[in-house]
Amino acid sequence: MDVGGTRTKYGLVKSSPERSLVAQRVEKTQTTGLDEFIAAADHAVFQLCQDAGISRSAIAAAGLGVPGYVDGDLISMVYDSIAFMEGSSLRPALQDALGIPVYLDNDARLIALGEAYFGGHASAGRANPFPPRLLSLTLGTGLGVALVVNGRLQEKSSINHLAGHIPIRPVTRPCFCGFSGCLESLVSSAALVTAYLEFSGQTARKPEEFPESAQTVYRLAEEGNPAAEQAIRQWLVDLTSGLNAYIYLYGPDVIVLGGGMAKSLPPWVSHLRQGLFAHPFRDYRVTLDLTTLGEQAGLYGAAALTMSR
Numbered sequence: 001m002d003v004g005g006t007r008t009k010y011g012l013v014k015s016s017p018e019r020s021l022v023a024q025r026v027e028k029t030q031t032t033g034l035d036e037f038i039a040a041a042d043h044a045v046f047q048l049c050q051d052a053g054i055s056r057s058a059i060a061a062a063g064l065g066v067p068g069y070v071d072g073d074l075i076s077m078v079y080d081s082i083a084f085m086e087g088s089s090l091r092p093a094l095q096d097a098l099g100i101p102v103y104l105d106n107d108a109r110l111i112a113l114g115e116a117y118f119g120g121h122a123s124a125g126r127a128n129p130f131p132p133r134l135l136s137l138t139l140g141t142g143l144g145v146a147l148v149v150n151g152r153l154q155e156k157s158s159i160n161h162l163a164g165h166i167p168i169r170p171v172t173r174p175c176f177c178g179f180s181g182c183l184e185s186l187v188s189s190a191a192l193v194t195a196y197l198e199f200s201g202q203t204a205r206k207p208e209e210f211p212e213s214a215q216t217v218y219r220l221a222e223e224g225n226p227a228a229e230q231a232i233r234q235w236l237v238d239l240t241s242g243l244n245a246y247i248y249l250y251g252p253d254v255i256v257l258g259g260g261m262a263k264s265l266p267p268w269v270s271h272l273r274q275g276l277f278a279h280p281f282r283d284y285r286v287t288l289d290l291t292t293l294g295e296q297a298g299l300y301g302a303a304a305l306t307m308s309r
């Protein structure tokens with residue numbers, strides 16, 4: 001399960017003989033309370049089993065990704081709409097209701113785990129089935145950052161789930177994190193739309209009044225719209241700065257860009273690759289990949305969480 005502030009994805013991942021997503025559903029996130037959320041999850045499991053034509057007893061375990069800080073059973077700093085999840089009662093209550101082991105982690109960390117297990121980013125011919133150090137950036141309404149080392153999450157808890165808030169380019173708009181011009185505030189989908197509106201002189205409009213959002217800006221740029229090109233160029237420069245900083249911080253072998261914005265990135269990824277100058281050591285090499293799992297990466301990661309124990 002991949003829980004969002006408004007939508008929750010449910011998926012059934014088969015572990016053998018080959019790993020695959022055999023059924024999935026996207027439902028409105030149940031925001032009225034813990035009991036209702038658990039009842040909705042239980043019903044979704046029933047529906048997934050029906051969709052896949054399997055018995056419920058075939059499900060070995062459940063993984064759950066939530067958008068916030070997670071340490072063991074403890075959840076904190078989630079969206080207001082799902083504030084009822086805060087505390088330590090969700091995982092054990094869900095485990096009781098579903099009757100199978102339930103594992104819990106931060107959603108950006110699970111995306112990284114999904115890419116490491118199922119994304120096909122390991123170098124061919126290596127004995128290690130995982131990339132030694134895989135850094136995942138999830139680009140969407142915010143920025144998720146997580147590192148997987150040899151198939152395992154680097155930290156026990158999601159202690160650095162706000163690593164998107166590194167200062168990059170001081171600007172006038174402050175972020176809730178305390179910085180002005182942190183990476184998350186510069187590369188989020190809303191930031192790209194805001195930049196486009198500014199470059200095109202539409203400063204009276206707010207990003208939320210621009211219905212098609214970041215994807216439209218990418219399309220306009222591909223069509224040669226000067227304001228959209230300018231916004232994308234600035235976005236690429238800011239993201240490249242962030243990637244170089246993360247190379248010095250984490251020394252990844254593979255960086256995977258995912259999230260809702262990744263599907264618009266194929267025409268621009270070579271610009272990002274060309275901008276990677278950071279070298280923590282001589283002969284350092286890093287591969288910059290786009291996600292192969294798309295918006296299902298979190299579901300694959302939730303399944304990988306149950307297998308990585």
Ligand SMILES: [Zn+2]
Nearest residue numbers: 165175177182
């Ligand atoms: Zn910030």
